[in-house]
Amino acid sequence: MNETLDQNEMKRELGLLDATLLVAGSMIGSGIFIVAADITRNVGSAGWLIAVWLITGLMTLIAAVSYGELSAMFPKAGGQYVYLKEAYNPLVGFLYGWSFFAVIQTGTIAAVGVAFSKFTAYLWPQVSEDLILLTVGSVKISAAQVLAIAIIILLTYINTKGVKGGKMIQTSFTLTKLVSLFGLIIFGFIVMKPEIWTSNWENAWSMQKLSPDGSFQSLTIAAALGAVAAAMVGSIFSSDAWNNVTFIAGEVRNPKRNIGLSLFLGTMIVTIVYVLANLVYLAVLPLEEIAYAEKDRVAVAASSVIFGNVGTVIIALMIMVSTFGCNNGLILAGARVYHTMANDGLFFKKTATLNKHAVPEFGLWLQCLVASALCLSGKYGDLLDMISFVVVIFYVLTILGIYILRVKRPDAERPYKAFGYPFLPALYIIMGISFCILLIIYKPNFTWPGLIIVLTGVPIYYMWKALDKNKS
Template structure:
């Protein structure tokens, strides 16, 4: 692999992979779950602290193992081949490909807002509850287009990433400061006056006060949305072999990128809370809270501008996910833990076969319509793998203290303790109060165990 990615490119991959459709949507459900501006910001701040803490911890591992595969490589080196494979298997089965599918379909849905004929068109095919719509076809078109662009060379992929990530960052900043400037009446104090008195209104039947187990379940459900909007920053580690001076630039990119994105997320939520009433946030049409805020500020023109912003955001996010994910599957294949056919690079020095396989599976998930449910259910698994990797910093210091570490975790072990505590809180709440979010993820990982032994047996022969 040629080292063609600069620090700027790496930061754009971090930010571009994180900012997709979530920040424009999930705050609606979070407000329905908790009913208070205080609780909304509490969940976002917890997520921000956890995300940046994890990025700081990953920096030490990225400096020790500056190679393609990132988190997969760290887990394999620290805990063995099976742990690495189970992460890579989950990544291919739904974490990476399901996220690609979900964000691409979000692109289609917001395109439908601008071009209503997409919403009104009859399904291309329908059999019972299964259907293929033009929005799904558009989503698949986006996936295949960006897959093709990335097969044309790393320069093409990183150019698209830089342009679209820069565009959506500028647009988000404009939304924040434009919203503050255009706001005629701030509702921030009104929404914060609920304080710690949490309420829930899931079905629109009216707000009811919650505490105890119901409150803890609401926090867990709200955190699923915030965490889903804040993952994928580790994608830059997947392309470490192509980053210049990876032992320094990968950790810088992760910390800079995650910090800036989480700051933008908090500012966006300030605009939502200051512009809209509690009910307007909770029951925005199709959960498009950003569209509701833009309409309040600028009328119909604002909604169109916001829809275009989300399309730009999701397009850039899909590109970042496509660019980085394929490198993991290629690395797994080199370790004889994936299909050997995806090992070769094409004439432009990129893993074209791995890119097309990833694109094909993500497209099938688009057609299945099940990616959204799967992603909700594997948020638990994503955080579990984050926690295992973060713990790996401690374990590796004990297991291999003499390995060179160009970067050591800042304020060690504080970021590790912070992330593990928040991760345990999140996973514990899901296990106790939202079991439907946990067992499907466990099943997904368990399915990977017999598949691992098939690949491992072939590697031994």
């Protein structure tokens, strides 16, 4: 009897602190250390650099407090996949789950894994991305890619042994990186250079293109809107994965309360950290050094100013801790979506089975395989640029689902209701749609490939349905 229970029920072993740290830890990867460069190149001023992070933070917070209603209504594994399925239909839910499996989650795991390797190479050059170990046709496999795959395999293995191991890694690594980031922020403000700070804020709200020689090019209103949308691709990528805690609702104690609360607390903490970190960059580095830091490593440049020669080592260690913990959270949460899809007959049947540790082991290894393949392809960065558009579309659809479910199921139990409803969720929908429209107009290469990935899920959905029907 106990074995049957183990095979079909997840264990609720995560409390509010664990859930909050999963939100924060899944969000903070390598982005905050790098993407300020691309944002600054696009908008060309201190005010707009901070504004991009504040707009993204506001969107994320509104989405998080809105998701609280959905997580309280459906306190089970699967999260956003379940919300979309319940608000619309199984096809819409599947298209999200398919995109999630094909690139959103697996591509992020690959990107974060390679970021871990790149910064490990600061301390151990033997794992550099420049060291090619094997060439197969046009594919070159570097030491960094091999290390990234090894880390993904290690974290996957740990998470197959139950949620406790993953929880311990998540809690310890997230607390470590939060303390480290606050340390960087505090020391950054202590050694801030008033002349640099003043210079950076002289034309704080001039929207302009920043050239490598430090010159500025004014932008038209239309071009400025496109620049903000392009800049937000980086900030949205850095702030994504906040919803991962909803995927593991089946393992959170008192999920009707703790999921919504952890979403708010986690996203608020990270938004504050991100804005403060960018203010530190502006306090110690001239604008052009932020925009054109070597290989976009803004945090390395800032840390060198703050801590001297040892700064590079400090920031490398911080990013190693940050990316290791981030990938653990992504790996832990992701497989729960595939597990729920499989229970609906829309994924490999074996993924629906839990192992003796009450975790979806097959789904974890399947996710590991796809993420590793994306590591080897080297195309995860391009894919993630393309998918930012799709991610926001699914967020918009999910929040729109709150309104739909209020009509479809007016009498359903809602232990928590979306904060600021109907105005704040509507604000997110307007902001999200505006972001997507601007990308369609000004950065089409960021949009149509992501849509193609989503639409490939339509025939796959009907294939799974046919297979499930034949089996039954």
